[in-house]
Amino acid sequence: MSDLASGPAAGTRQGLRMWVGLAWEVVRGGFVELWAHKLRSALTLTLLMLGVFTLVVMTSVLDGILDKVQTGFAGLSWDGTIVIQPKEAKTNDDQKRFAMSPGLRFEDLPRLAADHPLVTAFLPRATKRTTVRVQGGTERTFVTGVTPDFAVLMNRPVSLGRGLTADDARRRSSVAVVGATLASKLFGGADPVGRDVAIDGVSFRIVGVTAPTMIFSEEHYYDANGLLIPIETYMVRVDKDHKLTQVAAKLRSRKDVLEVKSLLLSRARQAHHGIEDVEITDLDAEMAKGFARFQEEMRGWTVVLSSLAGTVLLVGGVGVLSVMLISFSDRRFEIGLRKAMGASDFEILFQFLLEALVLASVGAFLGTVAGAFLCRRLSDLFPWGLVVNPVGLAIAWAVALGLAFVFGLYPALRASRLSPMEAMR
DSSP, rough: OHHHHHHHHHHHHHHHHHHHHHHHHHHHHHHHHHHHHHHHHHHHHHHHHHHHHHHHHHHHHHHHHHHHHHHHHHTTTTTTEEEEEEOOSSHHHHHHHHHHHHHHHBGGGGHHHHHOOTEEEEEEEEEEEEEETTTEEEEEEEEEEOOOTTTHHHHEEEEOOOOOOOOOOOHHHHHOOOOOOOHHHHHHOOOOTTTTTEEETEEEEEEEOOOOOOOSSHHHHHHHHHEEEEEEHHHHTOOTOOOEEEEEEEOGGGGGHHHHHHHHHHHHHHHHHTTOOOOEEEHHHHHHHHHHHHHHHHHHHHHHHHHHHHHHHHHHHHHHHHHHHHHHHHHHHHHHHHHHTTOOOOHHHHHHHHHHHHHHHHHHHHHHHHHEEEEHGGGSSSSSSOOHHHHHHHHHHHHHHHHHHHHHHHHHHHTTOOOOHHHOO
16 A cells, blocks of 8 residues: 555656756856857857846946936925926017016015915025135126025935024124035135135135935026025125026925915016016926926936847847857757657757757846946945846846747757757768
């Protein structure tokens, strides 16, 4: 009874050991074939390696770029933000009408920026390009007047020293926060806090330096390459015309955009004698449009680079076909001898297909190692580092092995259908 029970199990184990042994012999034989034909194998492996390398690096870098751009858009702090700014006169009638208005000025703020339950804060901004002088040289750059809460609400963190304060605004203090890029230009990496700069001949004390940031808007560029000073000081010391570049409104809720737009336009008309010489931009909507355009461009690049990698892999698959056909021709006697000794057609088919997959696996492994190495070298260029995309890696291996299977099937079928007598002539 126990012999009957153990018989099928023992047969299964013996069959499994046979297939494992065959697989190991095929893998070992595959490496022997690769080594025996070094140049031919190197060309084939290079193509497979380049295809896998391209797919691995492409998917990983595109992920890194996506993370970087998402971080950059998030750093804009445009969520729930609308901006009122002067409207460009497009016709002669516009020029005549706008000339009757004082324009967007600092004096409009008591009316424009009056407290409202739907608005968290109003952030006026005035920018002028002028010459800044420090000991040892001058630089033509941007000077921007802002309120103390601008840095917090619009994501301009300070890395050295301090930011602007309400006391600076109240006293109209001659203090400035210098942008990270400008600080590097003017002071060459030295700590500028406590140093003096002259703006239009007026001395300002540097109290802080903004943190380095990705440049994703015109205002970001101005702030990184310029100086932030209290807007009250700006109006007294820098711009006697008291012109504002814009006034941003941070909303408590995104759904109140239309209502606050109408409110601000109404307030501006009242301040400008009934003339609507300003326009309002929804920065949140603009950011969404910009990100959608970026995603569309990314899809285009993905198609182009995927096609390139696929073409290289396809040529690599043709190389696998060539290698396996040559292997079939060189080993006809071996195939006939194995068949004469009892090897089945399926075993011969399995042997050749497994050799093709071994060839593809070696190429894919080399491509993976090279791609991972390059991703590691590029990691510092991305805000969250750069890691190998597992999806891209899986696709690369699947395509490489799939092509090896498809292109290795024809030589494998020819080998499996070869008669022993014909092969051993």
